[in-house]
Amino acid sequence: MASTSYRELSLNGLWKNNPAIVQLLGLCPLLAVTGSVVNAIGLGLATILVLVCSNSAVSLIRNIVSDAVRLPTFVMIIAAAVTCIELLMQAFAYELYQILGIFLPLITTNCVILGRADGFAAKNRLAPALYDGLIMGVGFALILVLLGAMRELLGTGALFANMDLLFGAGAASWEIVVFTDYQPFLLAVLPPGAFIFTGLIIVLKNIIDDRIKRYQDLRKERPAKGSKRVRVTGNIS
Amino acid sequence: MRKVFDFHGGIHPPENKQQSLQTPIVKAGIPPLLVLPLSQHIGAPAVPAVAPGDRVLKGQLIGEARGFVSVPLHAPTSGTIEAVEERQIAHPSGHRAPCIVIRSDGLDEWIECRGIEDYTTLDKSDLLQRIRNAGIAGMGGAGFPSAVKLAVQPEKKISTLIINGTECEPYITADDALMRERAEQIVSGAMILRHLVEPEETLLGVEDNKPEAIATLLTAAQGTGLEVVSFPTKYPSGGEKQLIEILTGKQVPSGGLPADIGVVCQNMGSAAAIHDAVVLGRPLISRITTVTGDAIDQPQNFEVLLGTSMAYLLEKAGYRAERNNRLVMGGPMMGFTVPSPDVPVVKTTNCILAPSERELPTPPPAQACIRCGMCAEVCPASLLPQQMFWFAQGKEFDKLEQHNLFDCIECGACSYACPSNIPLVQYYRASKAEILQLRRDHEKSEHSRLRFEARQERLEREEREKAEKRAARKKAAEAKAKQGTANGEAEEDPIQAAIERAKAKKAAQQSAADAQGGSEGEREKLEKAVVSTRKRLDTAIAKLEQAQAEGSDLVEALQTGVDKTRLKLETAETALAALQNSSDSTTAESTSSTDAAQLAIEKAMAARAAEADLSPAEKARADLEKLEQRLEKSRAKLAQSRDAGDEEKIIEALEATVERLAGKVEQARQQLQQAESA
Amino acid sequence: MLRQSITRNSLLLALFAVCTTLLIVGTHLSTKEDIAEQIRRAEEKALLQIIPRDRHDNSMLDDTLPAGPESAGLQLAEEKRIYRARSEGRIVAVIVPAVAPDGYSGAIDLIVGINRDGSVAGVRVLTHKETPGLGDKVDLRKSDWILSFSGRSLSNPRPEGWAVKKDKGEFDQFTGATITPRAVVAAVRRALEFGRDNRAELFEISKTTDGGDS
Amino acid sequence: MALMRVTSPHAHGPMSTQRVMQSVLLATVPGIIVLTHFFGFGTLVNILWGCVVALSCEALALKLRGRPLGFYLKDCSALVTAFLLCIALPPYSPWWLIAVGIASSILLAKHFYGGMGYNPFNPAMVGYVVLLISFPVQMTAWAPPRGVGELPGLMEALQACFVPATFDAVTLATPLDVMRQNSSLLVEDLWSQSPQFGRWAGIGWEWVNIAFLAGGCWLLYQRIFTWHAPVAMLASIALLAAIFNDAGSSASGGSPLFHLLSGATMFGAFFIVTDPVTSAVSLRGRLVYGALIGVLVYVIRVRGNYPDAVAFAVLIMNFAAPFIDHYTQPRTYGHEKSGGGS
């Protein structure tokens, strides 16, 4: 695994194995807090932080823990990271903390984090683990923001409202009203919209993947059929 | 009036029965040629008891039953056996099957038949034997050997015997006509059946759309204790299970037989045939067949000798081939289409339906299932056809079985009712077959697994033993080294022989391959052969070298292998080169790049030059001759090894060879024809 | 072996527990004050919207009176608090919790600021379950209808006017939704009446010293 | 002519999918006539525009999926969806509302799932609910019936649809709305206070329901569907209404007759609940399916936020239909007990 290149890791986290829309992990926050961009960014940042911390920590201790207590240890590390971030957010972005509600502590059970800790960090050195955490987090956050933007735009006709919750009073003016005199399409911001739009993002990804695959198929020839065969009965002398 | 019950579902398709009921039953006469498939029913095919050239009399045994679930076959008229060969038969697959072909002599000369006046004196097993010997297979549908069905196990007490005169399918009137005209025979047959199974009651079930038949049956059955029961017309009330429910209110348990609930069911036609067999001593050699449909000028019922070709019958009834879109054996609901009118009538041919396009139009493309449930409403087995259809589409076999696919009687009511025109029954048939295939496959794979594991174990054991032995040998060798003796090898001969044999063979094949050249496909094949042979040669040489290095005792065998492969390569290359040369010299030059090929081309050029002035037809003829010789030889070998009582596996293998060669001969023959016509 | 496994594993886990606890407690201790401050500020925020800082100089959160189901007119379901805003010790306004129980989809929680002169300082909806797109316009985030109460009092408009336009009152309703504003208007009016009836207690006006501000 | 080789059965019944759909369209006609009589041309305009949008959406989806247009368009299922959705929409809806609704129906609910026959949710009801939660203002604007308010003419109806900005809609709460909102009055007072109540239910509404009942009965007679689901639904509504109706306060939810003849009850029972694609398949399953829809309709009407609950109840039960199917397999011939489930 050590040979995994950073390029590969990036590609995986951002696209090929995107935690949110490919692995379908961490769906709860994805759907719950993406009513607006600012919520999405807030939770996205929190998730990235937790992922980076937990991946690094797990990578550091990977040789100490025994199998039996592996998972609980990881969970504890994650929970600690989450709690710290929760406390910090409470101290410095209280309103956002209130909006995110229980989904902030619920980062603890975001399967992406435990999954990366167990599946990657526990087997790799610090640097790749850290990078993996970062890129997975970014991949997750990007989907969060994309979904948030789609829903906010359709649901309210504007984008980047209330950014001051996260970026201080100066950000209050960031709001862009895209459609004036817009008849809000409330479905987008209501729970059903969250599901449907996530589904549509997955569809979009499938279509793009399909295009890419077709393009690649045109360019490179397929490996020979049956090329991976082995002799069941060993070598015949 | 007896209480009759209803069953779930059912449909009311237009009956279309009156067309064929205008005239009484007509004797179809004796056609010049009769073709009798050896397999006319469920169960093992009969074994021919005659050889080509034999003269047979009407009613003479020509096919013997083999096994328990099998019935014998009799000559429908007198004549000579013309052949025992594969012929097209009435089967939905359109495949050919072994048949006995009789050329009738027109004399219609009966073999001596001895009926018995009073069958009650006969032992029951004798009586059954008579029915069996008369070749009676159920005439209502599946053609299940009647004697088997009647040989009820003693522990199953039969309470009801049902004679099935329902004839619920549209168009068909064979049983109706039989009941109208030969009610006495039926009643007599029913009495024999009653005597055999000793039921508490015997019911003759007839749908209420045949008042005339009911009336005649009632008269005939007077005083016999047989009860004629009529019930409302509905398709498929004639299905055994449905009829049993109608008449007794009981359902045959899933996977069980009617006998499990004390019922035996026979068709009216079967009953009449049993009468003939027992009272008159006549075997089953003819039956009533309805010929009907819009493409027929005079729809009517025929009494047909089994083996009569459908074309003959159709002709008699005034067949308008140009109007006909499909030819169905059986009714429009359960019947199957036959590939051509030249197939023979068999024991289960109750109807030949020749509809026009307007009458039974070509099915339009199916639409999506809208789950309307009309199929479920009409399904007599209370299944959920739409669910089964979905699962069949998704190949979800577990779910299909969960939804009781195997209780489907393939009656077609669901397809009839489906507004989306989905060929539901075909899905069920295919799925049933696939599930059965999967079961067999799974059994086989279990078997393979065991063998594989056994082999692994054996190999491990051998490995261990070898290791031990090696250790022992080492010791021995050390001891031997002191003695300093050497051994010469002697066992050369068999391999040498094998080489010779193979060489001869290869040569023959080679020439065949040569002659086959000419077409583009051939060239591709040859090219592939060259490449693959070259590759093989390389590996063979590598192997040989390795073996030599290791001093393995297989060096010689490998050497021959290498030689042979080299030879093969050469010949292949020659052939290819020649081919390219003859067909397209420009491409030949560009493609033959390797030295070896270049060399081979030159070598082959000469050979080609000699052959080139042979015309294609001549070449093909020569080819054919060679092949025929080979075929002859391997036939001989097969016969020889059969005589010698060789192992079955070997015989099988030889049979396969013969078949393959036969195929090739056939191919060559066609080529020859083509060449000649060209 | 069993014992060994148990001790080893529990020790390990305990070790991690210690580490994580240290981390958390550390963070907790260093953010404690900030958080407390934030919480207060958040609680105060709604109050401050109604009575801005420049009108008072006390901490409203610490100057409260109890209110509950027994407080006639407020229709509260549970115990709440009335906040008082003072300027130089004198109560300039109070913020009264109120409930409109007859919203379209259940109760609507409000706070109503009442000035010493009996006029409305401001109204805010705290929680509601009204239909999104219809009744939820009582929320300031969706529309500023709620601001139309500011400055009104029981005499402005006259009692008949304390209703939505459809009921011949003075307050706008929303297209397609009458029930929600109707309920809110009624609740605000009741809150004002409560303020009038309990003026003395709320504004600490003793009967005798009822000075120049009536 | 070569002989055809096909499986049995060779005969086919008279039913075709196209005919089924056309029958449903035909059966809505009495209802539409009565609707038009009481509420003006709004519904007719809705339907016309809806059909145009529906066919375009269907054609678009087919095009994108590379399917032959003619073959699929002629099954008329898109028209049925358009008819049913447009009947359910308030008359005089603006064109974009209808377009969004139909697009949700045909694209989201139908073609995302593979087109006709594969959709697990009733397309018309998906369209309706999407609109209801997205545009509640427009969706709760029912015109007052003839005799209570002025009826706009045909031109005004067209104007309402295509240039909605210039049309000033007159709206009135529907009887179910009124019933839902007033829980403190006696039913009799409610009746006398609100102009929209008629003899048994709302003015106009009762006749609309009776017309749909008639259309439904005709479909039943034509054997387009079985009686199980609609009867179960109506029975359970009536039963619940009878149990909880104390003839006094409006909090008790109204009389059985009121429930049967208001809102979309009959329309739902005979045209929505019977949608074969999205309902349970076995007869027993349909009984359960219909009855549960009835229960949900009653409960949501009386206790929930949405006065006419048919659409929600149908969607919720669509969701449960496969599960119901799993446990209501009929007893197959020759089996001891029903073989359903595991």
Place this chain on the structure above:
Amino acid sequence: MVELLAQYPLVAALIALVGLAAVFGALLGFAAIRFRTEGNPIVEQINDILPQTQCGQCGHPGCKPYAEAIAGGEAINKCPPGGEAGIQALADLLDLEVIPLDDEHGEEDPRPAVAFIREDECIGCTKCIQACPVDAILGAAKQMHTVIASECTGCDLCVEPCPVDCIDMLREEESLQNWHWHLPDPVSRNVDIIATDAAPEATSRDRAA
């Protein structure tokens, strides 16, 4: 006591969490020893689904090793003899998504094949016997060899080692005995209207088959 502890948040937190963790760790350690599981029953179930052709096309020496690999997380689409149906069954068992067969490993051949040795060419070298994973080839050194058709799994492993290339893989031909109805074909490939069996191609295929 409690009040006392509450005074010192650090101590309190430590006691609470460490206490919990210690109890937890003890429980887990106990469980780790006490409830250790041996073997993996899922392997047997997977192996049961694999076709046991033992052909090695999946890249493992036999079906069992592949079953173990699948249990260890390998993709389920590498067994050509099992084909789509096999993948479907595996996906069902393991609750995975059905994926198409990986054709790097070969293609599914719907018709089973049986090896056949042209015996007059066989030189009796026994290579094929060594190659056969299920011992379906009979023969002794320097004698003619033959394949027991009923035991042959059709893996074609014996073909390549044969030095004289006298082994053919014979496909089973459709005959009256093994004929059965096929599922209706889509009318044509580019438009998938659900099939009818009346499609001209379908019938011609049936006839040809």
Place this chain on the structure above:
Amino acid sequence: MLADYSVLLIGAILVNNFVLVQFLGLCPFMGVSNKLETAMGMSMATTFVLTLASACSNLTYHFLLLPLGLGYLKTIAFILVIAVVVQFTEMVVRKTSPLLYRVLGVYLPLITTNCAVLGVALLNINKDHSFLQALFYGFGAAVGFSLVLVLFAAMRERLAVADVPQPFKGAAIGMITAGLMSLGFMGFAGLV
């Protein structure tokens, strides 16, 4: 009293359904719903663990964390409690009923990362539930989760044989279906 609890139950099962309205436990909802059978197993396991964890976490909070003034440790404490409950359940089930273990066993470990479990524990605190209320709320949440999971699984089995366009196959159509389900569940708004 009884009415209160039934309101709590109905609220948790239908009106504020954990999966469709509150967005909790979505990963197992999407991941373990391909087959009805597995969904059933998961439902049973989750119901048991969720109810138990809800009650236990409530006890932990009220009798350990609150007295010690350690409210901020709730996340980590709860996750420990949940893990213990899951592990403990697994042990007990394995020991006492191998049959049940075969049905539930594989799902139990998955539950630790089901955010519905932690979510219920946290919501209990947010809503100030008493022990009994927590028990009912946990049970209601679990039943709500199980209900939609099982119905969804049955529906996905049907979708598996539908002619869904290629890019929509699998997770995408699953999501859209969940969306339409949630659309239906909006009808329950206002019931309690």
